[in-house]
Amino acid sequence: MADLTCHFAGITAPNPFWLASAPPTDKAYNVNRAYEAGWGGVVWKTLGLDPHAVNVSSRYGATRWGGQRIAGLNNIELITDRPLAVNLAEIREVKKLWPDRALIVSLMVPCNEQDWKTILSMVEDTGADAVELNFGCPHGMSERGMGAAVGQVPEYVEMVTRWVKHYSRLPCLVKLTPNITDVRISARAAYKGGADAVSLINTINSIVAVDLDLMAPLPSVDGKGTHGGYCGPAVKPIALNMVAEIARDQETPNLPISGIGGVSTWRDAAEFMVLGAGSVQVCTAAMHYGFRIVEDMKDGLANWMDSQGYGRLDDFIGRAVPNVTDWKYLNMNYDIKAHIDQDACIQCGLCHIACEDTSHQAITREKDSKRHFEVIEENCVGCNLCMHVCPVDQCITMHRVDDGLYANWTTHPNNPAREPEQKPSAA
Amino acid sequence: MSDIKPGRLDDITLAAHFSDIAPTLAPSAALVEADRCLYCYDAPCTQACPTHIDVPAFILKIKTGNLKGAASEILSANIFGGACARVCPTDILCEGSCVRHKLDDQPVQIGALQRYATDWVYESGQPLFERKPDSGFLVAVVGAGPAGLACAHTLAREGHKVVVFDAHPKAGGLNEYGIAAYKMADDFAQKEIDYLLSIGNITVRTGMRLGANLHLPQLQQDFDAVYLAIGLGGVKTLNTEGEQLAGVLNAVDFIATIRQASQLASVPVGRNVVVIGGGNTAVDAAVQSKRLGAEHVTLVYRRGEEDMSASPEELAFARQNGIDVRLWARPNRLLGEHGQVNTIELEGTVYCDDRLLGTGTTYTLPVDMVLKAIGQAWLPLGPDGELLEMTDGKIATDDNGHTSLPGVWAGGDCSTTGQFDLTVQAVADGQRAALSIDQTLRANSRAAA
Ligand SMILES: Cc1cc2nc3c(=O)[nH]c(=O)nc-3n(C[C@H](O)[C@H](O)[C@H](O)COP(=O)(O)OP(=O)(O)OC[C@H]3O[C@@H](n4cnc5c(N)ncnc54)[C@H](O)[C@@H]3O)c2cc1C
Ligand SMILES: Cc1cc2nc3c(=O)[nH]c(=O)nc-3n(C[C@H](O)[C@H](O)[C@H](O)COP(=O)(O)O)c2cc1C
Ligand code: SF4
Ligand code: SF4
Ligand code: SF4
Numbered sequence: 001m002a003d004l005t006c007h008f009a010g011i012t013a014p015n016p017f018w019l020a021s022a023p024p025t026d027k028a029y030n031v032n033r034a035y036e037a038g039w040g041g042v043v044w045k046t047l048g049l050d051p052h053a054v055n056v057s058s059r060y061g062a063t064r065w066g067g068q069r070i071a072g073l074n075n076i077e078l079i080t081d082r083p084l085a086v087n088l089a090e091i092r093e094v095k096k097l098w099p100d101r102a103l104i105v106s107l108m109v110p111c112n113e114q115d116w117k118t119i120l121s122m123v124e125d126t127g128a129d130a131v132e133l134n135f136g137c138p139h140g141m142s143e144r145g146m147g148a149a150v151g152q153v154p155e156y157v158e159m160v161t162r163w164v165k166h167y168s169r170l171p172c173l174v175k176l177t178p179n180i181t182d183v184r185i186s187a188r189a190a191y192k193g194g195a196d197a198v199s200l201i202n203t204i205n206s207i208v209a210v211d212l213d214l215m216a217p218l219p220s221v222d223g224k225g226t227h228g229g230y231c232g233p234a235v236k237p238i239a240l241n242m243v244a245e246i247a248r249d250q251e252t253p254n255l256p257i258s259g260i261g262g263v264s265t266w267r268d269a270a271e272f273m274v275l276g277a278g279s280v281q282v283c284t285a286a287m288h289y290g291f292r293i294v295e296d297m298k299d300g301l302a303n304w305m306d307s308q309g310y311g312r313l314d315d316f317i318g319r320a321v322p323n324v325t326d327w328k329y330l331n332m333n334y335d336i337k338a339h340i341d342q343d344a345c346i347q348c349g350l351c352h353i354a355c356e357d358t359s360h361q362a363i364t365r366e367k368d369s370k371r372h373f374e375v376i377e378e379n380c381v382g383c384n385l386c387m388h389v390c391p392v393d394q395c396i397t398m399h400r401v402d403d404g405l406y407a408n409w410t411t412h413p414n415n416p417a418r419e420p421e422q423k424p425s426a427a
Numbered sequence: 428m429s430d431i432k433p434g435r436l437d438d439i440t441l442a443a444h445f446s447d448i449a450p451t452l453a454p455s456a457a458l459v460e461a462d463r464c465l466y467c468y469d470a471p472c473t474q475a476c477p478t479h480i481d482v483p484a485f486i487l488k489i490k491t492g493n494l495k496g497a498a499s500e501i502l503s504a505n506i507f508g509g510a511c512a513r514v515c516p517t518d519i520l521c522e523g524s525c526v527r528h529k530l531d532d533q534p535v536q537i538g539a540l541q542r543y544a545t546d547w548v549y550e551s552g553q554p555l556f557e558r559k560p561d562s563g564f565l566v567a568v569v570g571a572g573p574a575g576l577a578c579a580h581t582l583a584r585e586g587h588k589v590v591v592f593d594a595h596p597k598a599g600g601l602n603e604y605g606i607a608a609y610k611m612a613d614d615f616a617q618k619e620i621d622y623l624l625s626i627g628n629i630t631v632r633t634g635m636r637l638g639a640n641l642h643l644p645q646l647q648q649d650f651d652a653v654y655l656a657i658g659l660g661g662v663k664t665l666n667t668e669g670e671q672l673a674g675v676l677n678a679v680d681f682i683a684t685i686r687q688a689s690q691l692a693s694v695p696v697g698r699n700v701v702v703i704g705g706g707n708t709a710v711d712a713a714v715q716s717k718r719l720g721a722e723h724v725t726l727v728y729r730r731g732e733e734d735m736s737a738s739p740e741e742l743a744f745a746r747q748n749g750i751d752v753r754l755w756a757r758p759n760r761l762l763g764e765h766g767q768v769n770t771i772e773l774e775g776t777v778y779c780d781d782r783l784l785g786t787g788t789t790y791t792l793p794v795d796m797v798l799k800a801i802g803q804a805w806l807p808l809g810p811d812g813e814l815l816e817m818t819d820g821k822i823a824t825d826d827n828g829h830t831s832l833p834g835v836w837a838g839g840d841c842s843t844t845g846q847f848d849l850t851v852q853a854v855a856d857g858q859r860a861a862l863s864i865d866q867t868l869r870a871n872s873r874a875a876a
Contacts (some may be wrong), residue, residue: 067462346529349468365469391465392530 002305003312004298006040006102008278009197009256010171011129013102015040016313017269017297020260020281021106021132021175024291026080028090032097037291038298041102043199043281046079046134047087049109049119053078053141061208061218063234072234073284074208076219076226078140079108084122092126103127104173108134108146111156113163120168130170133160135186136177136202138229148202151177154189161193173258176200176242178235183242184249191252198246199258199281201239203229232284236262240275244324247276264293266300273313274320328409335402336382338362338375344395347371351386351396359385377401429674429767430698430795435720441691444718447612449513449539457543461489464535467526472537475524477845477855478505482521482537489544497544499555506580507573507854509549509619510602512542513610514850516707516738549618556626559586564868567592567650569637572600573850574839575656576623577857578864583628585865590650591629594636600658602850604683607711609718638808643815647834652864655815655822655830655837656857659848660806665703665799669761674768678702678712678800685715697796700724701771703758704800705735710742712798713750724750725792729757729776729783759789761797768797803840803848818843828860836860 004015018041019025019034026045034042055077065071080087095103105128109115123131135151142149150156157174164172174190176183178201187198205227207217217225239261246257259277263269264285272280285293310316340351340363352373355363362379363386366372375386387396410419436444452460464486472482480501488497501508517523517538525534548555564587568575571593579589597603602616624631635641637657646653662677664670674697688694696719702712705728717724726745728735731754735742746752755776762770771794775786805820816823816831821843828836828844838844838856845852 067459346526347467347471348465348526349470350465353468371469371471 002302002310004040004302006279006313008102008258009130009173011041011102011104013040013279014100015298016273016279016301017041017294018043018102018104018258018279018281019286020283021046021104021134022283022287023077024283024286027082027087028094031090031094031103034286034291034294035094035098035101038294039101039291041104041279043104043106043132044087044091044128046106046108046137047084047119047123048079048107048146049115050084052083053081055081056221058219058221061228063208063232065234070232070284070288072206072208072230073232073287074206074219074228074230075203076139076221076228079134079137084119088122088126091123091128095127095129102129104130104132106132106134106175108137108141110144110146111150111160116160116163117167120164120170124168124170128170130173130196131164131168132173132175132199133164134175134202135160136175136200138177138179138203138205139227148177148179151175151186151202152180154185157186157189158193161190161195165194171196173197173199175202175260177202178238178242178261179205182245184245184251187246187249187252187255191255195255197256197258197278199260200242200246201235201261203231204235204238206230231261232288233262233264236268240271243272243277244275244321247318247321248324264288266297266304269297269301270304270316273317275324276318276321278313278317330408331406332409332412333402333405333407334400336384336398336400337377337380338382338384338386339397339399340373340375341395341397342374344392345373346392346395347373348391349373350389350391354385354389359383429764429769431674431695433695434692435696436692438690438692441719445608445612445685445691445715448609449542451546452536452539452543457489457540460536460540461486463527464540465526465530471524471526472521472535476505476521477847477849477851478511478858479855480504480508480521480541485544486535486537486540489540494544494547495551495553495555498548501541501545502548502555505851505854506577506623506858507602507619507850508541509545509615510573510606510611511851511854512538512545513615514602514606516741516849518740519738520851549615549622552622554625556580556584558583558626558628561588561628562586562868564588564651564872565590565649566652566654566864567646568654568656569593569635569641569646570600570656570658570839570841571595571598571620571631571633572656572658572839572853573602574658574853574857575600575654576620577854578654578656578836578838578861579629579857580623580626581858581861582864583626585861587628587651587865587868589629591631592635592637592641593631593633594639594657594660596633598631598633600656600853604686605679605708606686606850607682607715608685638811643811643832643835647832651834651868653835654828654857654860654864655835655841656839656853657806658840659803659821661804662799663802663804665758665801667758667760669763669768670799672761672763672768673766674763674795675761675797675799678704678708678798679803681712681798682708682715685719691719694719696721697794698722699792699794700796700798701758701792701794702726702798702800704728704802705730706737706800706802707741708803709798709800710737710745710750712800713745714748716796716798717748717750721796726750726752727756727758727773728752728754730778731755757785758797759785761794762791768794770794771797805841826859827863828856829863836864 006013006016021043061074062070063072137147141147174195209218258279259272260281269280352363352365390396466483485497485500521537522534568591599616700716700721713726756773759772759774775788822837828838839853844856
């Protein structure tokens, strides 16, 4: 049976499934329930200095898609709205009850050294395992010069990380905001400041929907709205890319990454991990279904590891990173064509109309004046749009037809900046 | 002793037995079901619908919350979209061709979604149709069933004035008098007709029977065109000894009594009922007698299940309702006492060289009421009828419904158009004929100008 033990930036947890700093980790009551359900770690809801923050109602908006509720979730909540002392006392008590679980404390205080020094010593005193710097919250707190307002300025990221490493012996995770142009710049700043790890992504600036009667964005607070932070399944692709970019960045070698953003299943977690994440953090999926979802996450990951012969997490963490490359190194000689399995085809016509209207007119709609869908190979460019629209699994498959050679853009004749071909020297 | 009596069940039970068998979907259920539709291109379900409702288009509109658009999509292709959503045997029409059969054995519930979208119209009362400018033409429609009224509505949309004549006191045809009560609950037939007529320029005159107080030559003279949609008013006979005994009824008459009853408890029904036939009408008569309180209801059909014109789902519905379905049997004779039927003698049947023969083995069942449902037939009209060319007991027409007489079209059950004797087919006929009438009238007036 696979061993799910997670060793991450000096933190040890029984499994890599952690709850991200958010309402599920707001207080002892929730966190105790989370540990009981089997979560390997928890990043406590972000603490700040007193007087504590105050929230509004309502706080959430959601995107529905294809009958699914919460394809994406948007929130306008702030950091903890409870006094610092209450949180610290609960953290101490919970850590004592659950010594084997990871307990990381998320922090956000104004950008001055003294405030960081003060809060760090208080946190260290609770027995918590690590701190995570919230440089990502994109709403409310950023108007006050904290959260994403810090995360968007690499110099601040580096400076604050340096203070934290100076005043505390605890491992330090820097949580990055996706609301920037190149996430590697933020990761490099954290790395230079001495961060032990980065965690990403925090939520994405968003207006999730507009109420067409109220003429106001959702969630609406008495008829007005403000942009919130977007998360949930919809943001996973964005998060995966950002994780991969950092994982393959030569300037942040071996920087541990805690992957966050739309993780809802063990499979999502596995994808983050093969792209370089050493642990994952979950918020929306838990808010949608409760803590019990971790059971399948653990079980599913372990079963998958067993089926692949991976004994430990390290056996697969980062395995896909070498296969993430720049476009220019893709093999331009690789050629695939779509093929339709006529026995599996249910004749919905979706492949035909997609290819006909928007692609390469490579799928028929009839044969011998009967409804019939078949690929015209000469016209097929191998874009695989049809495969994605086909509602039947494995009905449209792509088949390789090239000669197996390799050639990329760097030497392509259409590339004005192509590299000269390596001619054998005439010695 | 024969046992036929009203009030076998109390009012509350009867109300439950005759309430809507498939109430409209809840909004959340409708969305889940709508999401199952794949939005097929050149969709097979649309092809299978005799009125070619653009099914994926209206389902998409349900998904996007555009119920008005969904309803328009349906009703502009089929003005009886509400009735059809309730009465169509979808298992042999749209849902029968849904590609999801091959994907997960479960078609999209098109009928239920269609009902969901059309219910919105009848609840909101929003007008969806406008008339084109008055054409100056006047058309007579005879028969206010689905074929006649669909024709009238399309003609009115095209700008013509229409007078609809019907022999019955109420418009609606079999929607009003024939369809099983629980399929058209809450007086839906009349609500739908009120909405249909709200387009204007359609006058309905009831109590007017062609061949009696209404004559074809006069109509041809007074109107620019005539559309005949008089259904099949007659009933085929068994030609069996004892058919004239009291307690032997036409199933359609029995059903009409139920449909028109102000108190279900006032409708008499036998303790032991035998229904003869294998179509919609037989199933409906059997189930409705059972639901009225008959203790034992037997449906006797002379051939096998696959030969029945009732769809497989309808037959399954009959069995769920506790109907004893006896296949490969036919009535030999009906026996009685004091002119009242009390026994039916049945004989087994078998195919021999494509001919149906009796096996010679007979048995009897006690019976209080026999309902004949072996098919509707053309009801002779007298001299008016003789003007029309007939094929197989129906008015002969071309694909557009044009009859042998100039200026006279026909459609629905009374004509040879279409594949089925179904409401949706009648609607398709009526609409198609209306467009043909419109084209002909406009072409003639251009030629005359
Ligand atoms: C008991 C029963 C149950 C059925 N159930 C279903 C079902 O569940 N689903 C389905 O799709 N189909 C069903 N059908 C079939 C469907 O009802 C018919 O196909 C459809 O109603 C035909 O429409 P129509 O307009 O041609 O005729 P009808 O509905 O029969 O209308 C004909 C109209 O013409 C009038 N009329 C007749 N003679 C004259 C005359 N001489 N002068 C003036 N007016 C006249 C009648 O009063 C009537 O209003 C059922 C039929 C029966 C009998
Ligand atoms: C296959 C594909 C190619 C695209 N190419 C371009 C492009 O050439 N130029 C551009 O401005 N946007 C391009 N886009 C982005 C789209 O214009 C659009 O901004 C984006 O897909 C978001 O809109 P959507 O959510 O409706 O897809 C492309 C999108 C797709 C799916
Ligand atoms: S792969 Fe692309 S081009 Fe080829 S048939 Fe499919 S949609 Fe058309
Ligand atoms: S999309 Fe798939 S199922 Fe539909 S017609 Fe094309 S191949 Fe067949
Ligand atoms: S065939 Fe089925 S899935 Fe396809 S459009 Fe029609 S209802 Fe939708």
